[in-house]
Amino acid sequence: MAQNLVATTRSTAGAAPEPQGFRAAPFNLEAEQALLGAILVNNEAHDRVSGFLDPAHFYDPLHAEIYETLAKLIASGKQATPITLRTFFENSQPIDQTTTVPQYLGRLAVNATTVINAHDYGRTIYDLAIRRQLIVIGEDMVNGAYDSNIDQPPDDQIEEAENRLYALAENGKYGQGFMGFGSALTHAIDMANAAYQRAGGLSGISSGLRDLDGKMGGLQSSDLIILAGRPSMGKTALVTNIAFNVANAYKSEMQPNGEKKTTDGGVVGFFSLEMSAEQLATRILAEQAEISSEKIRRGMIDEDEFKRLVGASQRMAQIPLYIDQTGGISIAQLAARARKLKRQRGLDLLIVDYLQLLTGSAKRSSEGRVQEVTEITTGLKALAKELAVPVIALSQLSRQVEQREDKRPQLSDLRESGSIEQDADVVMFVFREEYYVERTKPAEGTAEFQEWMAKMQIVSGKAEVIIGKQRHGPVGTVTLSFEGQYTRFGNLAQDQYLPERHE
Numbered sequence: 001m002a003q004n005l006v007a008t009t010r011s012t013a014g015a016a017p018e019p020q021g022f023r024a025a026p027f028n029l030e031a032e033q034a035l036l037g038a039i040l041v042n043n044e045a046h047d048r049v050s051g052f053l054d055p056a057h058f059y060d061p062l063h064a065e066i067y068e069t070l071a072k073l074i075a076s077g078k079q080a081t082p083i084t085l086r087t088f089f090e091n092s093q094p095i096d097q098t099t100t101v102p103q104y105l106g107r108l109a110v111n112a113t114t115v116i117n118a119h120d121y122g123r124t125i126y127d128l129a130i131r132r133q134l135i136v137i138g139e140d141m142v143n144g145a146y147d148s149n150i151d152q153p154p155d156d157q158i159e160e161a162e163n164r165l166y167a168l169a170e171n172g173k174y175g176q177g178f179m180g181f182g183s184a185l186t187h188a189i190d191m192a193n194a195a196y197q198r199a200g201g202l203s204g205i206s207s208g209l210r211d212l213d214g215k216m217g218g219l220q221s222s223d224l225i226i227l228a229g230r231p232s233m234g235k236t237a238l239v240t241n242i243a244f245n246v247a248n249a250y251k252s253e254m255q256p257n258g259e260k261k262t263t264d265g266g267v268v269g270f271f272s273l274e275m276s277a278e279q280l281a282t283r284i285l286a287e288q289a290e291i292s293s294e295k296i297r298r299g300m301i302d303e304d305e306f307k308r309l310v311g312a313s314q315r316m317a318q319i320p321l322y323i324d325q326t327g328g329i330s331i332a333q334l335a336a337r338a339r340k341l342k343r344q345r346g347l348d349l350l351i352v353d354y355l356q357l358l359t360g361s362a363k364r365s366s367e368g369r370v371q372e373v374t375e376i377t378t379g380l381k382a383l384a385k386e387l388a389v390p391v392i393a394l395s396q397l398s399r400q401v402e403q404r405e406d407k408r409p410q411l412s413d414l415r416e417s418g419s420i421e422q423d424a425d426v427v428m429f430v431f432r433e434e435y436y437v438e439r440t441k442p443a444e445g446t447a448e449f450q451e452w453m454a455k456m457q458i459v460s461g462k463a464e465v466i467i468g469k470q471r472h473g474p475v476g477t478v479t480l481s482f483e484g485q486y487t488r489f490g491n492l493a494q495d496q497y498l499p500e501r502h503e
Helices: 002-013 029-041 062-075 082-089 101-110 115-146 154-171 182-195 210-216 235-248 277-289 293-298 301-316 331-344 361-366 369-387 401-405 417-423 433-438 447-459
Strands: 224-229 251-254 258-266 268-272 321-324 349-353 391-396 426-432 460-471 474-482 488-491
Touching: 002 101, 002 349, 029 062, 029 101, 029 115, 082 101, 082 474, 115 154, 154 331, 210 460, 210 474, 224 235, 235 268, 235 321, 235 349, 235 391, 235 488, 268 277, 268 331, 268 417, 277 293, 277 301, 277 321, 331 369, 349 369, 369 417, 391 433, 401 460, 433 460
Parallel strands: 224 391, 224 426, 268 321, 268 349, 349 391
Antiparallel strands: 251 258, 426 460, 460 474, 474 488
């Protein structure tokens, strides 16, 4: 009887009744009262909800204030009871003519339910708060569509709504809390078993480049991999090669529960913010058909080359490589499209070309480019963990590389290096010394020309992938072959891989 009285008191005093004919926003005052009462009786109940429940999630303003106050008391190591809270609410406006706030605190404690139900009450309050926020976003979308300014295109309204929904989804990810060490060990053993069973002994997805896989153990799930380099070094060519190798090796098997599991290679999502899908396809065609991309674009091919081109395109049409060529999208839009691809077709590797062409939220943009890039890299790392796939993001390097005698890039050369270097699990640089040596060609017939020729012979057709940071493995340099006319990276034929000689 007393509990009903308290509920009636708060429903009439704390929140104005909705006029007849209008739908009320979803709320549950009884759940809010039950949770607050449980915490006031046993402060341990707060530990069960503090990880995800904030004062803003309460519908009643007084309940929000009570929750915030008792949370501060508990955080400071003090007991939160009706008596200790009394000091903070003695001068508060009475709830009605007969009930003060200190008296109401006492009623909450008297009518408290068991601490066992605290988590369920907290979840109810949280879920209803999210629904109220969804209603607000929906109402704003409708009102904005009706009353939009003539200089505000629909695309801006869509992006704003996406950003708000993305922010709401991100706030909702309060995680699963602590994991038992036994569970963590099980995951580690499963990963080791997968590496043992897979050809090449890789725990991650094979990039198709033997020496790079040997250094990294493959492309690891949930890793953010930054691939950086100066213009003309071959960043896009390398990542395109990797994308094709992974998609081309794709194999899957059906699980007992009806889900499809990838056993080799993977489904690849490629966000090409700079190049069109046609340009990317031309690059891969040139690589697979071994025809110069320039000859393909100009139509300078003979009948035999055209047949090779058709054959390569027919093989490529079957691989699970999906390209999004939309330029200038935000990190929120990218995340939404990646989730959709994962849900509809599956996803094992995500590639972004390139990071600096992404945009952050309007708020971060106004705070400066460094803050915006921080939001982007943090978002990409969070997306890699959420989707449990490796994310490869290309990045530019600053011009200070060109001022040094040794032009091999370093971590300090990354633009906005603080956030990129911090959030990345792996940072790799592409470097082709041939590009720089070629541009120092002296006059023919001189002694310098002979030296230049000797140096060109050493560096020609080679590229270095410098691993500058790796959380779970060694740093160092991997040498690859590079065929410029086909924009193709490959495994370098080294002595230990050559056939045995017979004199």
